[in-house]
Amino acid sequence: MSSVRSAAAGPPTRGATRVHGGPDARGRARWDFSTNANAAGxxxxxxxxxxxxxxxxxxxxxxxxxxxxxxxxxxxxxxxxxxxxxxxxxxxxxxxxxxxxxxxxxxxxxxxxxxxxxxxxxxxxxxxxxxxxxxxxxxxxxxxxxxxxxxxxxxxxxxxxxxxxxxxxxxxxxxxxxxxxxxxxxxxxxxxxxxxxxxxxxxxxxxxxxxxxxxxxxxxxxxxxxxxxxxxxxxxxxxxxxxxxxxxxxxxDGAQQWLARQRDTLRGWKAELLALLIEAGAVAQPSVTPFVCAQLPPGVTAASLREHDIAVRDTASFGLAGRVRLNALPPDALQALAQAIGALRQPMSTSSTTPPPSTEGNA
Structure with missing residues (x-):
């Protein structure tokens, strides 16, 4: 409901930016999970x-x-x-x-x-x-x-x-x-x-x-x-x-037959995406489409992934703050996503396993 309230808050603003997936001010990301287009196309x-x-x-x-x-x-x-x-x-x-x-x-x-x-x-x-x-x-x-x-x-x-x-x-x-x-x-x-x-x-x-x-x-x-x-x-x-x-x-007929075959491909890619997210500690919501919304693990954000040339769709404009939308992409893109999440989580993992300072001799 928050997105509806914000849109109705006042008159249209000239030149107001609408939020979409796809290219941003920096251009196209190499690995673009942010749009809902058929990635098998x-x-x-x-x-x-x-x-x-x-x-x-x-x-x-x-x-x-x-x-x-x-x-x-x-x-x-x-x-x-x-x-x-x-x-x-x-x-x-x-x-x-x-x-x-x-x-x-x-x-x-x-x-x-x-x-x-x-x-x-x-x-x-x-x-x-x-x-x-x-x-x-x-x-x-x-x-x-x-x-x-x-x-x-x-x-x-x-x-x-x-x-x-x-x-x-x-x-x-x-x-x-x-x-x-x-x-x-x-x-x-x-x-x-x-x-x-x-x-x-x-x-x-x-x-x-x-x-x-x-x-x-x-x-x-x-x-x-x-x-x-x-x-x-x-x-x-x-x-x-x-x-x-x-x-x-x-x-x-040719296009419809092609699309029917690609749905099988997309099911496989989506299953791999969900497995990756679960293993990384993300929380994904159920969907019947190739795209899903998820809460990323601590330390991983849409902005930090963009630094790794990966685009995901922040869903705050949909009224879903703290989550992102990801589309199912081929295995090479999934591998890049897994590596980026691993790199972004690494500092937190390292710090969390560092033993606390010794208190010996302290009263």
């Missing part, structure tokens, strides 16, 4: 189509063929597909459109991606934690964010019982990276919400920006006015040629 089929994309021409401004392909793959009507420049662009757009169609607070999970709160703040909307009222007694949220599996914890997040009470967005960014169990979002629950899909992480291509949302099925309560308003607010050509290529690859 990039997907060869998707990468090939992106490389072959013709950037000398405009894409079709209506994206008709792409919408039809995405709709056919999901088994929905093409009119329900809303393309977006990125998941973050859609977050801003639906927050702005919702402020006009249904003014009121925005509900976010207690620990969640900061762009939900940042968008609400940018459009002058109050914030509340999902399941709670707004800052004014009796005030109910009019837009709600859900994420399954969740971020940063990577845990199951079942649909709320009162789905029809307000416009709801299911952020499904990590659904393709689920390594165990099954989502409880299915059938009627999915049809009642905007499902936001950003496959660049799953494909190992986070630098290619492009996403889409599936609007609620007709008759699910929101009406067509939300989808129409979101389409009207769509910028011209939100997707460049490279993003179109990535999304077309996403629904191909």
């Amino acid at each position: 990039p997907c060869p089929a998707a990468a090939a189509l992106v490389r072959e994309a013709d950037a000398t021409r405009y894409p079709d401004p209506s994206y008709r063929r792409l919408r039809e392909r995405l709709a056919a793959w999901h088994g929905v009507a093409p009119a329900r597909i809303l393309v977006a420049a990125s998941a973050s662009e859609f977050i801003q757009r639906i927050t702005a459109v919702g402020a006009r169609l249904a003014p009121g607070p925005v509900a976010v999970p207690e620990h969640a991606y900061g762009d939900y709160a940042a968008a609400a703040q940018a459009h002058g909307r109050a914030l509340c934690v999902s399941g709670h009222e707004g800052p004014v007694a009796g005030q109910r949220p009019t837009l709600r964010w859900c994420c399954d599996p969740s971020s940063p914890l990577g845990q199951d997040a079942p649909p709320p019982a009162d789905l029809g009470s307000c416009a709801t967005v299911l952020d499904a960014a990590y659904a393709p990276l689920r390594l165990q169990g099954r989502s409880t979002w299915a059938g009627a629950a999915r049809d009642a919400v905007f499902e936001l899909i950003s496959p660049n992480k799953a494909l190992g291509l986070p630098g290619v920006r492009g996403a889409y949302a599936i609007a609620p099925r007709d008759g699910c309560g929101l009406g067509a006015d939300w989808a129409d308003a979101l389409a009207a607010a769509e910028p011209s050509w939100p997707l460049g040629a490279h993003a179109v290529a990535m999304l077309e690859a996403w629904v191909s």
